Amino acid sequence: MDQSMSELMNHTSDMGQAQMFSKAWYNEYFRRAAESPTHARFCEAVYGRDLCQHGMMDMDELDFLISLLKPGEKILEVGCSNGHITEYIHQRAACNILGVDYSDVAIAQARQRTREKTPALDFRCVDLIQDELPGAHYDVILAIDCIYFMGDYGATVAKLNAKLAPGGRMIIAAFQAKEEDDPDAILLPDHTRMSEVLRGLSFRYAQHDFTPNIRNHWIKNYEFSRSLQPRFGAEGNEFLCEARMAENGWFKDHAERETLVRFMYVIDQNPNLPPSGSQGGQ
Numbered sequence: 001m002d003q004s005m006s007e008l009m010n011h012t013s014d015m016g017q018a019q020m021f022s023k024a025w026y027n028e029y030f031r032r033a034a035e036s037p038t039h040a041r042f043c044e045a046v047y048g049r050d051l052c053q054h055g056m057m058d059m060d061e062l063d064f065l066i067s068l069l070k071p072g073e074k075i076l077e078v079g080c081s082n083g084h085i086t087e088y089i090h091q092r093a094a095c096n097i098l099g100v101d102y103s104d105v106a107i108a109q110a111r112q113r114t115r116e117k118t119p120a121l122d123f124r125c126v127d128l129i130q131d132e133l134p135g136a137h138y139d140v141i142l143a144i145d146c147i148y149f150m151g152d153y154g155a156t157v158a159k160l161n162a163k164l165a166p167g168g169r170m171i172i173a174a175f176q177a178k179e180e181d182d183p184d185a186i187l188l189p190d191h192t193r194m195s196e197v198l199r200g201l202s203f204r205y206a207q208h209d210f211t212p213n214i215r216n217h218w219i220k221n222y223e224f225s226r227s228l229q230p231r232f233g234a235e236g237n238e239f240l241c242e243a244r245m246a247e248n249g250w251f252k253d254h255a256e257r258e259t260l261v262r263f264m265y266v267i268d269q270n271p272n273l274p275p276s277g278s279q280g281g282q
């Protein structure tokens, strides 16, 4: 797990039996979220539209991402959750997309909801750490707020790079927080952990700054989790509200102290990189 996420875990409260962000925890999250009118309302208020999000990408950023895609491209989306974002991208960009996630509950929801759109839109249960990634020769691989869960950034981008077609690209959306021991420079575009890893592996990439979006996101996330708390409770979905509150205090604090940045990295396939190994740190 990425260092910032480990820091976050140290600040989160006990979420019951399942460890936060584990497969069991995400299964419980998506089992409830898919049926919860209050979760839909929360997502609409916080992200600008309800796509059952659990990341940090608002609709401005998502629509920008879609503008980078070309019709007919073959796409792999890792960490796709229950596929509402994937389905939205598929509709808007007319791409062929395979979404993968380790939450079997989320993948079952996605498959059931979109079964008439296969094979152009498909979903598969894959553990991004333990399993091989399915397929090959992707034009684009998308990773929206899931890179933190895949372990070492260098090994992860090498693994994704190996699945790209020549001339393909990865689009990775990720935050960077500055913790006490981090240098101030870590918040600069060229010095985030991801930037350092990409340069260390000689990737060519462009970086798009969504820092104002993410700071605004966490302030809204914090406020709406609290204002909607009674509604979550009335539905018996305290779990969903507590799940949000467990992380949004930590992030809001970083947003207010301006120690949180976010970038979308658009990374060209690197034909000279071996597919695996620990070429770069995080």
Ligand SMILES: C[S@@+](CC[C@H](N)C(=O)[O-])C[C@H]1O[C@@H](n2cnc3c(N)ncnc32)[C@H](O)[C@@H]1O
Binding pocket: 021, 026, 052, 053, 054, 055, 056, 057, 079, 080, 081, 082, 085, 100, 101, 102, 103, 106, 126, 127, 128, 129, 144, 145, 146, 149, 150
């Ligand atoms: C923060 S959520 C982001 C979900 C979605 N991309 C979004 O932006 O709303 C992280 C996602 O990664 C998935 N995930 C975490 N660890 C994983 C792993 N080891 N293998 C596959 N998926 C994983 C979770 O199930 C969850 O759907």
